Every structure is written in structure tokens, then in C-alpha cells.
Amino acid sequence: MLDIKHVTELIAKVVGEENVKNFEPMSKHTSFKIGGPADIIVSPVTTQQIQRIIGISKSEKIPIFIMGNGSNLIVREKGIRGITVKLFDNFGGCDIEGCTLRAQAGILLSRLSQIALQNGLTGLEFASGIPGTLGGAIAMNAGAYGGEMKDVVIKTEYIDKNGDIKSLEGDMHCFGYRTSFIQKEEGIVLSSELKLRAGDKNEIKALMDDLCKRRNDKQPLKMPSAGSVFKRPEGYFAGKLIEDCGLRGYSIGGAEVSNMHCGFIVNKGNASAGDVIELIEFIKNTVKEKFGVDLQTEVKIIGEE
Incomplete structure (x- = not known):
């Protein structure tokens, strides 16, 4: 039997009371605007916090579910038991070195695409209208208009089932149509490196605008x-x-x-x-x-x- 009060207190010590809620309607956290309550929903801001939350789920023997911004999620009416970990804006940092973007799992692909545009980097235009987060996009090898995450992702840091931090490079991702090593092994994406190319800002923006119009029209x-x-x-x-x-x-x-x-x-x-x-x-x-x-x-x- 889940002692929600006890587990919530344990998690609050890790992330702060302001970052954990009880009986939160998942209709507030999914793009479908439907879904029952999550027993406990938490928004960690560091990798260490995520690891400690996983540790709590193991020691208390309660289920844990990792989500992004809920754009690909249907939550049944009775909601989610155990701990729901939301990796979104709270875990959405990004930095750039040359033509490489390094970003945390919670950043939106639309935001990441805009960062690429602002820095004159091409290769991520296809993702500018995909509503999900980077972590979810890597797990399912998201794609649109002829592009897929496999085309740009070169390295990913993730947490495995045992709570250990590991990394994948290149073909180790095992990207397929809407699948990947991460999805098959139920890993939790922490961050990823994307290799883009130098491009012309006007051309990048024109392509993004064209894809946006095509989406809006259809x-x-x-x-x-x-x-x-x-x-x-x-x-x-x-x-x-x-x-x-x-x-x-x-x-x-x-x-x-x-x-x-x-x-x-x-x-x-x-x-x-x-x-x-x-x-x-x-x-x-x-x-x-x-x-x-x-x-x-x-x-x-x-x-x-």
C-alpha cells in the first residue's frame, strides 16, 4: 500500500516542496487535456535529483513513470499510481559549441529548433513543429517531413533500469522507425548532443516557415x-x-x-x-x-x- 504522505515527504527533501504535488489532474499535463490524477508528480531540476527519486521508488517498492510535456500521452481516468517524474522546462538547459548542440531532455524540440536557427545551424528544421521534448523524441526517434532524430543525434546520456548513468554514441542508439535502444531498454534520457551544420539563417527560417504553414494547413x-x-x-x-x-x-x-x-x-x-x-x-x-x-x-x- 502506497503511503503517499510519507513518499511525498521523502521526495520533498530532495527537490523542495514547491516541486512536488499530490493528486494532480493529468489533464493539466497532457496536450489531449484528459486524464485522471497522479498520486505524486515531481519536477526535478538536476540529474542527481532524478537518481535520488529513482532510489526512493526502489526502496519504497512503488512504480515510477517518466514523462516530458505530455504531447504523446493518453492517461486513463483513474490516473497514475506511484511517482510521476516530469522532465520539461525544469530540465531544459542547452549550450552550443561550434555546430554541436548539447541539451537536456526536457527542452522542447520547437525551442531547440529556434536556438539552431538563431545560431545559423541547419539540420533540425524538420523538428520545428514537433510538439514533444528532446528526451521523448530520442526515445521514439521522432521525425517529420523526411527528417528523423537519428539524422542529428550523436551522443546521449541516460539512466538505465538500475539507476546508473550511461551513454550511447552513434549506432549504439539503434534508431529505427519510431523506436530506439532507449525505448526498448526503458532508459531515461538525461541529455543529448546533436550534430548540425552551418547554414544561412534566411534559408533555415524560410524552410521552417514553409513546414509550419504545411502543418497549419493540414x-x-x-x-x-x-x-x-x-x-x-x-x-x-x-x-x-x-x-x-x-x-x-x-x-x-x-x-x-x-x-x-x-x-x-x-x-x-x-x-x-x-x-x-x-x-x-x-x-x-x-x-x-x-x-x-x-x-x-x-x-x-x-x-x-
């Missing part, structure tokens, strides 16, 4: 969602399969297949996690029945049912 960015719900099936496009099933605008409760892009599910304002999950399963079953294709989710679903 994606429902003004409605709560978790981005593209499904991975791209080999030989197909998930959005096209869903559209060809006649599911554009199809809804269950407050969850709806976007009218702008069928690969997105949006929250019309009153969706529950149950609505979204039910709609995901309906889409998967319909596509399987009509086309024989098994859709795999790109979003992460967690929490108690």
Missing part, C-alpha cells in the same frame, strides 16, 4: 490532441486508410477523427480517455476488417482503467 493544431495516433504501416499511410474507411469526422463521446487529418483524434472539449481509447480500437478494427492492415499506436496509453 493538421488540427487548434484542438487538443496527441498528434498522429498511429505509426505509418509499411506500404500505406494511416490517415488515408482511415479516410478510405469513411471515418473522417467519426466520433465516440467527445473524441473525434479529425476532419482536417484522419490520422489525428481530437478532443472536442469533453472527451474522456475512455472515449479516445474506444475510438482508437474502433479505428483499428475497421481498418483491419476492410484492408487487412494492423494499425499500431504511436501514442502512449498509461494509467489505471
Whole structure:
């Protein structure tokens, strides 16, 4: 049985009372704007604090979940048990040496892309509109418009399952389509080095502006969602399969297949996690029945049912 008060006091001694909360609605921490309460949510600011929190989870024998800014997350209505560690602005430092960016896991890709632009560095334009953090992007090898994190990441420092700090270089990342060594081994990204190239600021900005316009024209960015719900099936496009099933605008409760892009599910304002999950399963079953294709989710679903 989790003694929330006791564990919260232990964590507060590590990070300060202002950086830990109890029974926090996860709807405040996900781009979908849905999700039940987290027993304990904590925002550490140093690597040492993260290690000590992991130590507390082990000694108290309670689960721990690491998240970024919640842009790829669906949290069920009963919320998250144990400790939720949020690595976001609190853990988002960055510095530059030549054409190399060194950044902590919590920095947003959009912010990192702007830093690259300001310093005349090209190679990260593809990530300028991806809503997630660097840590999450590395774990899933995030990509868009022909670019992926594998194209720029050269070194990553992470914490393994035992709480030890380790590093990966080059091919050790084992990047694949929406996967990596980090994801497979359930590592926690601390920081990463990205190798870019010197470029022309005007050309970099023009490309970022073009990609931004393309996103705004084709994606429902003004409605709560978790981005593209499904991975791209080999030989197909998930959005096209869903559209060809006649599911554009199809809804269950407050969850709806976007009218702008069928690969997105949006929250019309009153969706529950149950609505979204039910709609995901309906889409998967319909596509399987009509086309024989098994859709795999790109979003992460967690929490108690």
C-alpha cells in the first residue's frame, strides 16, 4: 500500500516542496487535456535529483513513470499510481559549441529548433513543429517531413533500469522507425548532443516557415490532441486508410477523427480517455476488417482503467 504522505515527504527533501504535488489532474499535463490524477508528480531540476527519486521508488517498492510535456500521452481516468517524474522546462538547459548542440531532455524540440536557427545551424528544421521534448523524441526517434532524430543525434546520456548513468554514441542508439535502444531498454534520457551544420539563417527560417504553414494547413493544431495516433504501416499511410474507411469526422463521446487529418483524434472539449481509447480500437478494427492492415499506436496509453 502506497503511503503517499510519507513518499511525498521523502521526495520533498530532495527537490523542495514547491516541486512536488499530490493528486494532480493529468489533464493539466497532457496536450489531449484528459486524464485522471497522479498520486505524486515531481519536477526535478538536476540529474542527481532524478537518481535520488529513482532510489526512493526502489526502496519504497512503488512504480515510477517518466514523462516530458505530455504531447504523446493518453492517461486513463483513474490516473497514475506511484511517482510521476516530469522532465520539461525544469530540465531544459542547452549550450552550443561550434555546430554541436548539447541539451537536456526536457527542452522542447520547437525551442531547440529556434536556438539552431538563431545560431545559423541547419539540420533540425524538420523538428520545428514537433510538439514533444528532446528526451521523448530520442526515445521514439521522432521525425517529420523526411527528417528523423537519428539524422542529428550523436551522443546521449541516460539512466538505465538500475539507476546508473550511461551513454550511447552513434549506432549504439539503434534508431529505427519510431523506436530506439532507449525505448526498448526503458532508459531515461538525461541529455543529448546533436550534430548540425552551418547554414544561412534566411534559408533555415524560410524552410521552417514553409513546414509550419504545411502543418497549419493540414493538421488540427487548434484542438487538443496527441498528434498522429498511429505509426505509418509499411506500404500505406494511416490517415488515408482511415479516410478510405469513411471515418473522417467519426466520433465516440467527445473524441473525434479529425476532419482536417484522419490520422489525428481530437478532443472536442469533453472527451474522456475512455472515449479516445474506444475510438482508437474502433479505428483499428475497421481498418483491419476492410484492408487487412494492423494499425499500431504511436501514442502512449498509461494509467489505471
